[in-house]
Amino acid sequence: MAVTECPAVCDDAPPALRLRLLGGFQLSREEGRGDVPVGVPASGQQLIALLALRGAATRSALAGTLWPEVTEERARACLRTAIWRLNGASSVISDARSGVLALDRRVRMDIQDFTTTAHHILAAPAEGTGAACASLLGMGELLPGWLQDWVVFERERLHQLRLHALEALSARLVAQEQYAPALEAALESTRIDPLRESAHRAVVKVHLAENNLAEAVRHFKAFRRLLRTELGIEPSGQFFTMVRHALT
Known part of the structure; x- marks a missing residue:
C-alpha cells in the first residue's frame, strides 16, 4: 500500500x-x-x-x-x-x-520543529529568543505512556536536548537583560529535572544578574537540601564559589 x-x-x-x-x-x-x-x-x-x-x-x-x-x-x-x-x-x-x-x-512534524528551534538556540544566534522560549516552555513529553525501548531512548535524547536549550536560552536572555523570561526558562529546566545542578545554577545566575542576592542564596540552599535528602551529596564546588563570590 x-x-x-x-x-x-x-x-x-x-x-x-x-x-x-x-x-x-x-x-x-x-x-x-x-x-x-x-x-x-x-x-x-x-x-x-x-x-x-x-x-x-x-x-x-x-x-x-x-x-x-x-x-x-x-x-x-x-x-x-x-x-x-x-x-x-x-x-x-x-x-x-x-x-x-x-x-x-508533506508531513510536518512537531519534533522537527522542536529540534530545529533547540539547535538554533544552541548555535547562539541572538534573534528569535521570545518565540524560542514559548516553544520550549509549551512542549510536552515525547509519546507519554509508550514504553518501547526505542521510544524511551528517543524520549531521553529529546529530554536532554530540551534541557540544554533551556539553559542556553536563559543565559542568552540574561545577556540581553530580559530577566523575567530568562528566569522562566531556567525554572522550567529545574521543573523537568529537579536534581540537575546546571539548571539550578541558571536560576541563581538570573537572580545574581538582577542583584537579588537573597533569592539567589535561598535557591542555592533549597537545592542543597534537596541534594542531601535525595542523593546524600553536596552541590559542586563551582556552585559554592558562584554563590560565595556574590556575597563578598
Missing part, C-alpha cells in the same frame, strides 16, 4: 499532513480552515512514530525494531499488516526506494 512521493511541483506547497508526537500521538490533515484528525491504529502509530524519529529505514529494520520478540518472517508479516491497516492514513508513508520506507515529505 505504498504511495509515490509528491511530484516536484508540489515541493513548495504547504504541508498536507501534521504529525504530533510531543504530548501524545496525533495525525491530522489540512482541510479548509482547520486540521482534521486522521484515525490511526496502534500498530500504524508505532510505525509512523518510528519513521518520524529515526528517518527512512528498510522494512527489515522496521520490523525488527517494532516486533523484536518474534522471528524475522513473523515480524515482516506484522509490518505488512500494519501498513495495510493504515487505510486512509497510508499516504503518510512512501517508498523512498526499493525496500525502504519513509514519511511523505
